[in-house]
Amino acid sequence: QVQLLQSGAEVKKPGASVKVSCKVSGFSLTGYYMHWVRQAPGQGPEWMGWITPNSGDTNYAQKFQGRVSLTRDTSTNTAYMELSRLTSDDTAVYYCAGEVISDLDYWGQGTLVTVTS
Amino acid sequence: EIVLTQSPATLSLSPGERATLYCRTRQTFSSYLAWYQQKPGQAPRLLIYDASTRAPGIPPRFSGSGSGTDFTLTISSLEPEDFAIYYCQQRTSWGITFGQGTRVEIK
Numbered sequence: 720q721v722q723l724l725q726s727g728a729e730v731k732k733p734g735a736s737v738k739v740s741c742k743v744s745g746f747s748l749t750g751y752y753m754h755w756v757r758q759a760p761g762q763g764p765e766w767m768g769w770i771t772p773n774s775g776d777t778n779y780a781q782k783f784q785g786r787v788s789l790t791r792d793t794s795t796n797t798a799y800m801e802l803s804r805l806t807s808d809d810t811a812v813y814y815c816a817g818e819v820i821s822d823l824d825y826w827g828q829g830t831l832v833t834v835t836s
Numbered sequence: 837e838i839v840l841t842q843s844p845a846t847l848s849l850s851p852g853e854r855a856t857l858y859c860r861t862r863q864t865f866s867s868y869l870a871w872y873q874q875k876p877g878q879a880p881r882l883l884i885y886d887a888s889t890r891a892p893g894i895p896p897r898f899s900g901s902g903s904g905t906d907f908t909l910t911i912s913s914l915e916p917e918d919f920a921i922y923y924c925q926q927r928t929s930w931g932i933t934f935g936q937g938t939r940v941e942i943k
Contacts, residue, residue, distance in 0.1 A: 766932040826879035
């Protein structure tokens with residue numbers, strides 16, 4: 720049974736960084752792509768980037784280049800997303816999503832990140 | 837840059853009616869288009885991938901079609917649980933883009 724369990728909600732000040740974790744069970748991060756998607760209040764999903772299965776290479780949406788870092792710990796089968804230099808525009812629900820059969824077919828429950836002074 | 841344009845923005849229908857949702861790209865980037873359903877407070881759920889293949893567990897009333905620049909999601913007969921927001925999504929070698937969504941609401 721596939722499960723993606725994300726870390727809890729975060730409240731951050733502008734300029735700070737946030738790191739969200741996504742513990743995966745049911746498939747190995749070394750076998751499948753892992754994506755990160757965010758969704759601001761009342762908005763559609765916005766893809767942030769992916770980490771590849773074999774080499775762990777990353778590909779980031781241009782909008783987040785230089786500010787986001789996707790990593791993984793294969794020993795615990797956990798993926799991480801770190802976003803730096805936060806502003807209020809980064810207030811959103813952040814999701815990890817696995818690409819097992821095709822596209823983003825398994826999703827975490829989401830992590831609310833609130834950026835407020 | 838891929839831009840996906842969904843129409844209509846809102847679809848007001850009654851249970852039992854047929855829903856037809858559209859997703860258009862400016863250029864042909866890929867035939868690998870996916871559709872997602874999202875309900876309030878939940879993560880998106882994959883319905884259709886590769887334009888027309890239903891994801892596991894998705895009822896047959898959901899169908900996808902199209903190629904090139906024009907794609908369609910059809911719900912043959914709306915069930916009460918189908919009222920939600922639907923997003924299309926396309927993937928290329930450089931990234932993933934979502935459409936802005938179509939809300940299917942109860943008339």
